[in-house]
Amino acid sequence: MxxxxxxxxxxxxxxxxxxxxxxxxxxxxxxxxxxxxxxxxxxxxxxxxxxxxxxxxxxxxxxxxxxxxxxxxxxxxxxxxxxxxxxxxxxxxxxxxxxxxxxxxxxxxxxxxxxxxxxxxxxxxxxxxxxxxxxxxxxxxxxxxARYAGYTIWTGKAPCDAAPGWQEGRNYMNMITLPNQDGAMIVGETQTNDEPRRYFWQWYDPTSDNYLREAGALVGSVSQYSLVNENSAASKYADIHRRAAHWPAPWDDIVRHSVRRQSVIATPIAExxxxxxxxxxxxxxxxxxxxxxxxxxxxxxxxxxxxxxxxxxxxxxxxxxxxxxxxxxxxxxxxxxxxxxxxxxxxxxxxxxxxxxx
Ligand SMILES: Cc1cc2nc3c(=O)[nH]c(=O)nc-3n(C[C@H](O)[C@H](O)[C@H](O)COP(=O)(O)OP(=O)(O)OC[C@H]3O[C@@H](n4cnc5c(N)ncnc54)[C@H](O)[C@@H]3O)c2cc1C
Incomplete structure (x- = not known):
């Protein structure tokens, strides 16, 4: 295999x-x-x-x-x-x-x-x-x-409280609560609690094609790889930080938190x-x-x-x-x-x- x-x-x-x-x-x-x-x-x-x-x-x-x-x-x-x-x-x-x-x-x-x-x-x-x-x-x-589907998904994790799911205009946000290492979904449910419960967010964004192309993550209509925060243009992450204002609380804070912690991945979606x-x-x-x-x-x-x-x-x-x-x-x-x-x-x-x- x-x-x-x-x-x-x-x-x-x-x-x-x-x-x-x-x-x-x-x-x-x-x-x-x-x-x-x-x-x-x-x-x-x-x-x-x-x-x-x-x-x-x-x-x-x-x-x-x-x-x-x-x-x-x-x-x-x-x-x-x-x-x-x-x-x-x-x-x-x-x-x-x-x-x-x-x-x-x-x-x-x-x-x-x-x-x-x-x-x-x-x-x-x-x-x-x-x-x-x-x-x-x-x-x-x-x-x-696999061919590029025309949009990017920005994903990140953040240890803070939020509610699930939101759609606004031409962007779409999906929020998933991840269990911690012990499998616990509720804060305080675990003995060790060494890794806090996190939220995993997914932001579907149809406006970042040029950025993906400049970074080499998209060539022609073929997605090459995902961009992780460390190897991506600081200016683009500043842009995502600014655009987070677009979402109502608490999603705006969750996105900004992930950007500040350099825990954001941009994936050109292929099908x-x-x-x-x-x-x-x-x-x-x-x-x-x-x-x-x-x-x-x-x-x-x-x-x-x-x-x-x-x-x-x-x-x-x-x-x-x-x-x-x-x-x-x-x-x-x-x-x-x-x-x-x-x-x-x-x-x-x-x-x-x-x-x-x-
Ligand atoms: C944001 C996001 C959210 C998702 N949410 C869900 C969900 O909720 N539920 C769900 O069911 N699915 C979900 N998916 C899809 C799911 O993540 C993928 O379908 C799954 O991870 C694919 O696994 P895979 O093993 O097929 O491929 P991959 O994880 O891509 O594995 C391929 C492996 O092959 C290896 N490889 C490649 N080329 C070579 C080579 N030449 N020699 C040796 N090794 C090689 C790679 O190193 C890699 O380990 C999601 C995907 C994304 C991006």
Whole structure:
């Protein structure tokens, strides 16, 4: 597999539960912080039987991600839960700090080569390598890129009180309360309380294209990366600080607090409606397969569904013709869900851009 972020880790667990030997190649280092706030919709402590013949009951992957409590949670916490569970699976090797630079496949096997020239060979090659996926280029070479949706999302976290959700003119603000490290949502509910409960805000802004282009985060119609406060123009953050006045209290203060603490991320929103999810011995899952607007709150959730489906389909192995059959069936079962999920966020983008132009 290429990529060990949320969808990749979920898939690695799902494949290991079918008894497969799994190697995951991830270019990032093992310890990662930051990221966004997510709403998790499922995983209320359900269990399932492992498919490797052991008969052992284990939590569903959604329950691992949510720790049995669906709702808002920080990205880093979800990643840590999935990474811990994956590390305990038999037959699992996760190689961090390993960037894949080339992939390929023939009738019998698939392979990936890293920057050091090491080649890893397997029966199938799932790509969980995110919105700028390299594996997607081999699956649908004529439709390889997620395209800029025309607006930016500014996100930040702040430890202060606020109320949820507000829309005003051509901007849209969404507020999520994140639990602290103990999972507590209410101040004073935890024993240690070493990390205060925080608010995670998302400001959808259709007016920052030029800034993103000048900073290199947007080239043509392809989003390149997110800008974090430290490597971004101070003048733009002064501008966001000033424009925060636009929001009623207490949201204005929350945004300003994040700007002052240098805890703001600007992400050019990209979207990708897939036409294919598999080709031969390769497949894509998670953001590699479908990139929705964050307003759908569904990117990770759909990646989880991909991981569960693909894992279940590998019950009878992936060697030879069986591997090709599994990936064809995966595409058949997941393509329409993926397309609908991305399209469900496009109406929001259209109305945001319409209001900006009116
Ligand atoms: C502001 C915001 C709010 C969101 N809110 C929600 C929500 O409430 N609910 C929800 O379900 N979803 C939400 N999402 C979407 C969700 O965050 C994503 O769908 C999810 O994080 C994608 O995970 P992924 O593993 O598919 O991709 P990524 O996290 O992009 O992971 C890809 C991984 O592949 C690795 N990689 C890439 N290329 C290579 C290579 N060549 N070699 C080795 N490794 C490589 C990367 O280092 C990375 O670790 C939100 C997104 C945003 C931006």
């Amino acid at each position: 290429v990529g060990a972020s949320l969808a990749g880790l979920a898939l690695s667990i799902s494949l290991a539960r079918s008894g497969l030997t799994v190697t995951v190649l991830e270019r990032a280092v093992e310890q990662r912080n930051g990221g966004t706030g997510l709403r998790l919709w499922g995983g209320m402590g359900e269990t399932v039987q492992r498919r490797d013949g052991s008969g052992i009951r284990v939590p569903t992957i959604a329950s691992i991600a949510s720790a049995g409590v669906p709702g808002p949670v920080g990205w880093a916490m979800v990643r840590r839960r999935l990474a811990d569970a994956a590390a305990n699976e038999p037959g699992m090797a996760i190689r961090y700090d390993t960037e894949v630079v080339k992939i390929g496949a023939d009738a019998d096997s698939a392979w990936a080569r890293d920057t050091a020239g090491l080649v890893y060979t397997g029966d199938i090659l799932p790509g969980d390598d995110g919105h700028r996926s390299m594996v997607r280029r081999s699956i649908d070479p004529e439709h390889p890129d 990708y409606v897939p036409r294919r999810l598999a080709r031969g011995r390769m497949a894509i899952i998670g953001d590699a397969a479908h990139v929705p607007s964050p307003v759908t709150d569904a990117g990770f959730d759909t990646g989880l569904g991909d991981a569960e489906t693909l894992g279940e389909l590998t019950d009878h192995g992936v060697i030879g013709e069986q591997g090709l059959k599994v990936l064809r069936e995966y595409e058949k079962q997941r393509l329409i869900t993926a397309q609908r999920m991305v399209r469900s966020g496009q109406g929001f983008g259209d109305s945001l851009l319409d209001s900006a132009n009116s």
